[in-house]
Amino acid sequence: MNEKDTAPAAGPPHFIRNIIREDLKTNKYGGRVHTRFPPEPNGYLHIGHAKSICLNFGLAEEFGGLCNLRYDDTNPTKEEVEYVDAIEADVRWLGFDWDDRKFYASDYFDQLYQFAVQLIKKGKAYVCDLSPDDIREYRGTLTQPGKNSPYRDRSVEENLDLFERMRAGKFAEGSRVLRAKIDMAAPNLNMRDPAIYRVKKVHHHRTGDKWCIYPMYDFAHGISDSIEGITHSICTLEFEDHRPLYDWFLDQLEIYHPQQIEFARLNLSYTVLSKRKLLQLVREGRVSGWDDPRMPTLAGFRRRGYTPEAIRTFAEIIGVAKRDSVVDIALLEHCLREDLNKRANRVMAVLRPLKVVIENYPDDLVEEMDAINNPEDPAQGKRKVPFSKTIYIEKDDFREMPPRHYHRLAPGQEVRLRYAYFITCTDVIKDKNSGEVVELRCTYDPASRGGWAPDGRKVKGTIHWVSVKHAVPATVRLYDQLFSKDDPNDEEEGKTFLDYLNPNSLQELKNCQLEASLSKAKVGVPYQFERLGYFCVDSIDSKPSDFIFNRTVALRDTWAKIEKKTQD
């Protein structure tokens, strides 16, 4: 028995793990496990890709195998280097490494060309002069068989000559394609003489102007897998119909044959995960860019403050199966909170400040209160938080007319200021014109320092605060779902997904006041603003003179839920 057999299962069983275990048992690939993650560099990676990345790299890791990064760059009209760079940064950020195994389908253009020649020589491919419209016409329909192209029976010599001239740029785009000669009556449309090379007189981001013909996905992908010695070629469900073609090319060419396995792509509630739609959001300026914190892209999640660990946990927990499904975004948020709860240090910040003057507190006294950095991690120690006569509290932590079960501040009510004192509200000052509460007058109990009453009396609520003269001002961006409909892909009559954009997905609060220690806040470090949520410094817009924080995710708010329920 070797190590692989005794190693504990890294995760719950799913059909692909089962297939690999079985293949290992029967020694199908000599004990190898070799996968690949094959993005097309035509957009940024999103959470759906993360599922695939975690699957492919994760499986390789789990079974002591390898996973290649391979760009499927066979269509230069859509692909750009910007995307190549972004993809690498994202995969690395997730914590995976391809070592020296970064490949491009374009690395294989010469070999691919030779394989096409081989197919022609075998009488299994031909150059077709039909126009795109005619090809569609000849293909038939779902229920009717297609008919053979009049060019289907050209001689091998003529095909070789024509294909060579295609490569040499002698023909216009759309005038000729190389097609596989399979079966125009096949019930699977993919087998009705699919195109394998087309003329595109465009510059390729890697091969420059060397080529003016480019291979199609179906031809390039399987051969690339074969060249790289891939064992399990994992892709999404829509390629299931392409598997016979994948197999056909490899069988005809008589080369090493990996197995293609399909799984259901990820769908997330309240979001869209199609490159086309995400690109549209970016191009039309509906969001600030691919890395807008509301985007489901890895770049967006990263900027928002998500951790790679949370995303990897999520990818594991959602499972892998073949049925279409929509995962509740709440599950992703759960994985996030679970991770952040362990690693984020606590800090106090007031988002919507309400000034409170503690009338019986000495005018110029400043006390340093002891605060615990992270109750989940004692190693993080303690810090000092300055306290003084005038502080800010959260507007929402005061109600002139407190509803039932409201534990916070109200006229005549006593609450605890976290790590500080018990205070009682004695007076409410309002704006003469608007009637809005602008300031509170309170008294404190000097005996309750640190938040403990020597007489043992209890106080219902504990609220956070920031000393006015020590406060660090900041802008805080609160995010909500980009779409207000649970399935924005379900476009009703006459509407598009854009009609479901949530107008309140971004709320910017300008006058926030942070605890003094936050003046040293760094990009990339998660903070929990106590009682509010997890926040991080915005990596793009924040400046020392103008602090900008993003709310990564709010804390669970049981009170909000109760209050909402009693209102309904």
Add this chain to the structure above:
RNA sequence: UGGGGCGUCGUCAAGUGGUAAGACACGGGAUUUUGGUUCCCGCAUGCGGAGGUUCGAAUCCUCCCGCCCCAGCCA
């Protein structure tokens, strides 16, 4: 109406003939100087439906129903 897939709790998802895991969500309770965290408890006599085989069926058979994908010289 051709072909390929898929239907197990509100949402994901195990289960592969021996009598429905787990997670999220939801509801209840305990602890708590975050209405956070943590901890208990509850949550499918039922596996798309109807028949059948069997001592026994989510698992096998038959028929039916529903959903997704495919007619790019996209991937």
